[in-house]
Amino acid sequence: NAGVTQTPKFRILKIGQSMTLQCTQDMNHNYMYWYRQDPGMGLKLIYYSVGAGITDKGEVPNGYNVSRSTTEDFPLRLELAAPSQTSVYFCASIPGGGYEQYFGPGTRLTVT
Amino acid sequence: KNEVEQSPQNLTAQEGEFITINCSYSVGISALHWLQQHPGGGIVSLFMLSSGKKKHGRLIATINIQEKHSSLHITASHPRDSAVYICAAGGGSQGNLIFGKGTKLSVKP
Numbered sequence: 565n566a567g568v569t570q571t572p573k574f575r576i577l578k579i580g581q582s583m584t585l586q587c588t589q590d591m592n593h594n595y596m597y598w599y600r601q602d603p604g605m606g607l608k609l610i611y612y613s614v615g616a617g618i619t620d621k622g623e624v625p626n627g628y629n630v631s632r633s634t635t636e637d638f639p640l641r642l643e644l645a646a647p648s649q650t651s652v653y654f655c656a657s658i659p660g661g662g663y664e665q666y667f668g669p670g671t672r673l674t675v676t
Numbered sequence: 677k678n679e680v681e682q683s684p685q686n687l688t689a690q691e692g693e694f695i696t697i698n699c700s701y702s703v704g705i706s707a708l709h710w711l712q713q714h715p716g717g718g719i720v721s722l723f724m725l726s727s728g729k730k731k732h733g734r735l736i737a738t739i740n741i742q743e744k745h746s747s748l749h750i751t752a753s754h755p756r757d758s759a760v761y762i763c764a765a766g767g768g769s770q771g772n773l774i775f776g777k778g779t780k781l782s783v784k785p
Contacts, residue, residue, distance in 0.1 A: 595770065595771050597771075597772075604777065605777060606678075606680070606762070606774075606775035606776050606777045606778065607762070607764075607773075607775040608775075609772060609773070612770065612771075612772065614770055620770075622772070652717065654719060656719075658771050660771070661769040661770055661771045662706060662707065662766075662769075662771065663724070663771065664709065664721035664724045665709070665711075665721055665771070665773070666721070667711075667718070667719040667720070667721075669717065669718055670717050670718070670719075672717075
């Protein structure tokens with residue numbers, strides 16, 4: 565199994581541009597999460613999904629959107645990039661509640 | 677006050693030393709997680725525990741539910757243990773976690 569994969573690894577965006585961060589897992593996990601990690605801060609939950617067709621907001625959802633049309637994929641969309649969205653983004657998954665999380669390698673995004 | 681607090685923020689040790697990282701939380705939890713973030717950025721889960729103690733190799737994690745406190749111990753530390761160690765409090769059926777800011781450990785040879 566490849567586990568949780570994320571693309572791209574790095575990206576530089578101009579203010580106002582849009583992009584989609586891709587996340588795919590091949591472990592048939594129901595639950596998936598998007599986090600952002602800012603320097604000196606703990607990981608913050610952006611959005612999560614407990615199954616295909618179901619998504620919910622986390623702690624810091626503003627400026628982002630997600631969809632979950634399949635069990636495997638959980639893309640994160642930035643519509644109008646802002647400098648405040650400069651961060652490292654991690655996707656994670658678990659089989660269900662009460663399990664250890666499997667993390668992707670992260671996407672480092674810079675908005676200038 | 678953050679809901680999950682870790683101490684120390686930074687820790688430098690000599691190879692072979694016994695290391696302790698502490699985590700206190702103020703929320704109700706179903707499990708406490710310890711994670712390791714490598715210098716390259718990848719994050720792996722080390723432990724998930726809801727009571728008592730767990731051990732993997734040189735790593736030991738303990739939790740005291742009444743005191744809302746957990747510790748991660750590393751015995752016979754090695755330079756390859758250099759990483760950021762993150763504590764996270766988990767609650768609820770959706771598996772959501774609240775993360776501490778991490779402890780940066782550097783082990784010198």
